[in-house]
Amino acid sequence: MAGFNTTAIHAITENENEAIVPPIYLASTFGQPHTGEEGEFEYQRGGNPTRAKAEQAMATIEGASFARVYATGMGASAAAMGMLQAGDTLLMGMPVYGGNYRFGTIELPKRGVKTRFIGDLAQLSDADFDETVKMVFFETPTNPTLRVADIERVAEIAHRHGALVVVDNTFMTPYLQRPLELGADITVQSATKYLGGHGDLLAGVAATNSAELDQELFKAQLISGNVLPPMDSYRLLQNVKTLGIRLDRQQANTEQIVQFLTGHESVARVLTAGSANEAEREIQARQASGIGALFSFQLKEGANMKAFLDALEVFEFAVSLGGIESLICLPATMTQGAYSAEHLEEFGVEENLIRVAVGIENVEDLIADLDRALTAAFSSAA
Template sequence: MHIQTAAVQTLRHHEHGAVVPPVHLASTFELDPGSEDGSYAYQRGANPTRAQLETVLATLDGADHGFAFASGMAATAAALSTLEVGDEVILPASVYGGTYRFVDLVLPGRGVTGRFVDDLGALTDADFTPATRAIFMETPANPTLRITDLRRLTELAHRHGAIVIVDNTFMTPVLQRPLELGADVVVQSATKYLAGHSDLLAGAITTNDESLAEAFALAQKAQGGVLSPGDSFRLIQGIKTLPLRLERQQANAVAIVDHLRGHDDIAQVWYPGSHSEDEARIHAGQATGTGAVLSFELVPELDRVAFLRALRYPGYAVSLGGVESLICRPATMTHEAMTPQAREKAGISDELLRLSVGIEDITDLLSDLDQALAEAG
């Protein structure tokens, strides 16, 4: 199936001929007194509605196993919790602030070391030690939009017995399928594009590795950070329009990039592939689009606060991927957990703005940006 068909048709043949899946709200399920067997026992361990969502998640990623969590960070934490005392994970310096916080503040207490590097794509065999057990990457990176060669890094990591975890939130399976490129685990903040309406928290993990799948199922049952049946249903419904929404969002983002690149009031625009011809080539070889997130800086003469206050349509808020456009300042919002030194190392300046482009009419978005730039002067 093409992904638009899979998004809509993965779940079929519901009870009574219903064209949408039922919502099973039960927290507990009756068992056979003789054998104490049953497909479901307690909602934390498994739930029919969540199971249907997990089937959809796995299908979209071309995975054997899918897992739904209560938030993107719950999914990321579960993926990183497979590491043990003495292990090391290598991450890009520009990783999402929530992931940075977990690796910097939580993992050390578990005896796990996180090593942040300036350019993940520049890793060589010499960068691996016997302790290196995982590589965690975002490509494109948040919010710099830097690109990492998934195939090369996966081959490199596997040579040293390390797994590769990819946060695919920005691309979604519509534009990039890391498992097909060799990655071991894909995590997503399903809050973003998969849900698409800024009205629920959810996280997703997919994998083809049986032992990792067992670990993620245990994380759900033992740690309890699972997605509720109601939100599982709403996420199933949101995913049905994912390809259509993303198509419009990406088209809008391309138009905004072209517009801002030629604007005298814009100092720099970043988008996937913008950093170098090599990164553009790599991205084109592993993804089928540039997505709908871009970052930019105003020229020093402009008043950033005046610009943000003058915007009529993009809301000044964290998060991304919803039908509405949102703009934020990563240094003080999404990446505030990082020290100023860490942000500088990651290439996240105090003036960098990240724009998540929605499905609004492009002429309205462009004229709004122009009037806000004029107000900022």
């Protein structure tokens, strides 16, 4: 079996005229045979050759039978959660990205679907299921607290009750973690993040090994028009080829930065995938290849947050993650800004929690930037 980088680069093996990269088809409509049958492609919303190539590549790197690409990461999540029907219940592991939270608290209730939040999936049991529970949706590691859930265990319990398991694998990507192989029914990812990798593309991916579920994911594209355009499909095809080497550098940078911050006199705590307790550390080591390239931390009491942020020169204060540039944000008011005050407190998204998305810059420059900002935070406070 070929390695991940080889697979990502050579995921598409058949292109016109022996071209090394696939052509871009911008046509909105395609000529049809006169026999009354539909051609392979009819109208861009229903299918496009460039998008089909992108979906083939995403399925290949995921190790999945099928994949669908959407205009955004939320498009992929909405396609999966949108399978639920009136009277169904969704179990949502918490915390999750604010967009997923909005879908569960604003959109699903309009459809007659109830969302029930689970703060610690390690405590998930048969008692959490009744005949209305049709899906469990969760991230691991979680955004932004980096809590880890045992995908295999959750899938075993959920499947016992006939519920689907959807894992948001944005943080780990199929390079570091493969939920379908651990029992998940569907994986979703914001391809805006690591798969796209350059902060200039919006896209989403949903993958599955079930032909029946794939048809539901396709219907979500066809009915809503939530599809990835040809130009963006092409860019995703090209960008994902460097996923492995980008993440290698990002994760190596992350490990050194975490080491610098851990035990630092100005830092109260550092949260990484598996850091919560020994059980989660073991799960992360078993089901993923490393801690990824995102972590969170908190400054000690008395810090001047504005001075800290103002002193940063390399890190940009912005939402998102997974790109080659390093970013810092405050989840409580940014990525999780849609949360109720009660849920922010209940699920550990504290006001002074800082989320760090590490890029591929020289790690000594990133550490120097943080060191300068930490000094400023407490010099100003004094």
